[in-house]
Amino acid sequence: xxxxxxxxAGYSGSETAQQLxxxxxxxxVFDNLSRGHRAAIPAKANFVYGDIxxxxxxxxxxxxQKFDAVLHxxxxxxxxxSMKDPALYFRNNVAYTNNVIEAAVRAKCxxxxxxxxxxxxxxxxxxxxxxxxxEPANVYGENKLIIETMLRWNQKIHGMxxxxxxxxxxxxxxxxxxxxxxxxxxxxxRLFYVALxxxxxATIYGTDYPTPDGTCIRDYIHIADxxxxxxxxxxALNQKExxxxxxxxxxGYSVKEVLEATRAVTAHPIPAKEFPRRPGDAPRLVxxxxxxxxxxxxxxxxxxxxxxxxxxxxxxKKNPQGYA
Numbered sequence: 001x002x003x004x005x006x007x008x009a010g011y012s013g014s015e016t017a018q019q020l021x022x023x024x025x026x027x028x029v030f031d032n033l034s035r036g037h038r039a040a041i042p043a044k045a046n047f048v049y050g051d052i053x054x055x056x057x058x059x060x061x062x063x064x065q066k067f068d069a070v071l072h073x074x075x076x077x078x079x080x081x082s083m084k085d086p087a088l089y090f091r092n093n094v095a096y097t098n099n100v101i102e103a104a105v106r107a108k109c110x111x112x113x114x115x116x117x118x119x120x121x122x123x124x125x126x127x128x129x130x131x132x133x134x135e136p137a138n139v140y141g142e143n144k145l146i147i148e149t150m151l152r153w154n155q156k157i158h159g160m161x162x163x164x165x166x167x168x169x170x171x172x173x174x175x176x177x178x179x180x181x182x183x184x185x186x187x188x189x190r191l192f193y194v195a196l197x198x199x200x201x202a203t204i205y206g207t208d209y210p211t212p213d214g215t216c217i218r219d220y221i222h223i224a225d226x227x228x229x230x231x232x233x234x235x236a237l238n239q240k241e242x243x244x245x246x247x248x249x250x251x252g253y254s255v256k257e258v259l260e261a262t263r264a265v266t267a268h269p270i271p272a273k274e275f276p277r278r279p280g281d282a283p284r285l286v287x288x289x290x291x292x293x294x295x296x297x298x299x300x301x302x303x304x305x306x307x308x309x310x311x312x313x314x315x316x317k318k319n320p321q322g323y324a
Contacts, residue, residue: 002026002065003234004109006052006100007073008045009036012115012170015177016071016227018042023231030061031074037323040177052096055103062107069111069234070104072097075143078185079119082139083280093143094150101154110160111237112151113230118168118219118246118287120145127250127288130166138280148244155242163233163243165226168285172222172308178315179223180322187258188309192316195268202270204255206277209284215255217284219248222302222311232296245296248287253305265309 003020007013008029014036017027021044029041032051041047048064050057052074075093076082082089104112119141122133136142144166154160171188173179179189193199207214229247236243253261263270292298302308 001068004028004067005071006030009041013073014040015223016230017045019227019231039323052100055099058103062103067109071113073115079138079140079280080278086139089139094146097147105158112162113234114164116144116164116166118166118285123282123284127286129288130244137282161237161241167247169218169220170223170226171220173312173315191262194270195266202272204272204274207274213254213256217252217254219286222308225300229298245292246287247289250288252286261306
């Protein structure tokens with residue numbers, strides 16, 4: 001298939017683009033490089049510099065060739081930032097995604113895979129299933145929920161086939177790709193900053209949550225496994241009209257557990273400072289991937305947290321300044 005990957009220079013999008021190419025598909029990456037990296041884009045992908053805010057540029061990219069599907073990763077992803085500047089997030093994530101959907105519909109490109117989030121769900125003591133209670137704790141989660149609704153209506157009205165993949169805390173690294181956000185707010189790479197002497201101490205936001213050790217509990221999924229799920233989903237849209245899947249291990253780890261695992265992997269004490277809760281952090285979000293395993297045969301290769309952290313650590317040691 002000929003595929004357009006928006007945000008294909010980012011952490012999740014670039015690895016998905018690579019696996020799509022390895023699966024035999026033709027890939028065009030559309031990215032403004034504001035939070036992605038040119039070096040992360042696969043060498044065999046066609047790269048078009050552009051912004052999803054630009055309706056003319058989107059029309060031109062869809063006119064340049066007949067795409068079979070869009071995989072949409074272009075988004076701002078920081079839950080904390082979304083609670084400080086909701087207008088920025090609604091504009092970038094909702095309004096600009098609508099530009100992409102509209103351009104795809106006009107070009108008769110009626111297959112769409114959304115990189116969504118488990119942040120659409122209410123916190124739960126049980127692994128989240130696709131029919132779990134919906135109640136975003138932050139603006140970012142609300143953004144993705146709105147986009148899922150937009151896709152549902154475009155399916156009803158225009159016949160757009162779509163898949164929504166909901167996950168939390170993509171992490172880990174492959175040989176060529178690792179996590180490098182600017183600024184970095186994700187837990188594991190920030191712990192590496194301390195282990196590499198780039199920061200004095202780790203930060204823990206909130207130790208009074210209703211969890212065993214008082215810190216937030218999350219699911220962690222290796223970036224390679226996340227990408228493989230997107231590959232399966234876009235291919236499955238040839239047979240199915242709508243796919244909604246949660247991605248995760250079904251096992252949650254608290255912030256303190258991730259800290260201890262990272263200390264073990266890096267052999268560094270990684271001192272930590274505790275701060276009050278941040279707005280928008282739910283106590284526990286852990287996804288069950290039973291449905292996608294059963295329906296698409298998705299089988300994650302990485303199930304051990306220390307193994308995932310170790311893969312990220314190897315990449316970070318080789319690239320202490322990230323892609324720079």
